Amino acid sequence: MRKMITGKQFDEERALYHLQHTDVRNCRFAGPADGESALKEARDVDLEKCSFSLRYPLWHADGFRLAECTMDENTRAAVWYASNGVITDSCMGGIKALRECENVHLERCRADSQEFGWKCRDLTIVDTDIISEYLFFDSRNVSLTSVRMKGKYSFQYIENLEIADSDLDTKDAFWHSKNVTVRDSIVRGEYLGWFSDGLTLINCRIIGTQPLCYCKNLKLINCIMEDTDLAFEYSDVEADVRGHVISIKNPKSGLITVDSVGEVVREDPVMECSGEVRIREAAQKKRA
Numbered sequence: 001m002r003k004m005i006t007g008k009q010f011d012e013e014r015a016l017y018h019l020q021h022t023d024v025r026n027c028r029f030a031g032p033a034d035g036e037s038a039l040k041e042a043r044d045v046d047l048e049k050c051s052f053s054l055r056y057p058l059w060h061a062d063g064f065r066l067a068e069c070t071m072d073e074n075t076r077a078a079v080w081y082a083s084n085g086v087i088t089d090s091c092m093g094g095i096k097a098l099r100e101c102e103n104v105h106l107e108r109c110r111a112d113s114q115e116f117g118w119k120c121r122d123l124t125i126v127d128t129d130i131i132s133e134y135l136f137f138d139s140r141n142v143s144l145t146s147v148r149m150k151g152k153y154s155f156q157y158i159e160n161l162e163i164a165d166s167d168l169d170t171k172d173a174f175w176h177s178k179n180v181t182v183r184d185s186i187v188r189g190e191y192l193g194w195f196s197d198g199l200t201l202i203n204c205r206i207i208g209t210q211p212l213c214y215c216k217n218l219k220l221i222n223c224i225m226e227d228t229d230l231a232f233e234y235s236d237v238e239a240d241v242r243g244h245v246i247s248i249k250n251p252k253s254g255l256i257t258v259d260s261v262g263e264v265v266r267e268d269p270v271m272e273c274s275g276e277v278r279i280r281e282a283a284q285k286k287r288a
Helices: 281-287
Strands: 003-006 020-025 043-048 062-067 083-088 091-093 102-107 110-112 121-135 140-154 159-164 167-169 178-183 186-188 197-202 205-207 218-226 236-249 253-265 276-279
Parallel strands (some): 003 020, 043 062, 110 121, 121 140, 159 178, 253 276
């Protein structure tokens, strides 16, 4: 039989430790005692319209739901080592809000948290806004749909990532990533995708300097590149690019088909570079 906790305030250490089979409504986790780990080791808990302003509230939780909850900047490391959770219509603040979690779904949320989503497994995020300097480091089996994110060093060492219909404003994203597919998205970033293996971009708009270098098994399908220079250096690549590329430098292998390119730089390579750059025939005829 489920229990109910409504309209309470908790600020002591481990206030609801190992809470089980309970619905928590309109409660506030804050106060002068400044206690940590309020819901540590929780099992099958449902929290709705609660606010958090204390550290480490949901550690080692299994089977949890947060709906219309707010975690402010004092809620450091809010959800760690947790599994089988759903977070909807909530705000997640405080550094390291989500880490080493498994099978967690976020939808219609807002996160403003440095080092968000590190070392997670089986993570799904839908219709969510994220601000995070370091995002999804070393995570596995991640799906993002209709996500709007702003960061710097995103998706490093990630494996098995699917992104669709999203707007990524980042810097050197996807470094050392494996098996990443990005569809129908805008990707802004400097030094995008270096050292990746199995990065595929489909119907994407790619913006920024020196993208997609030192890549293995790189594919671009019907992508637009803007303000991109010195692209594809030392990469194994098959690319179908629309629009104009400022410059392409020393592609290692494969074929890059473009509408137009300002310059193909082949100079001083440190390895054998046999990649081919081809101007699309239709574009040549149009110019003629």
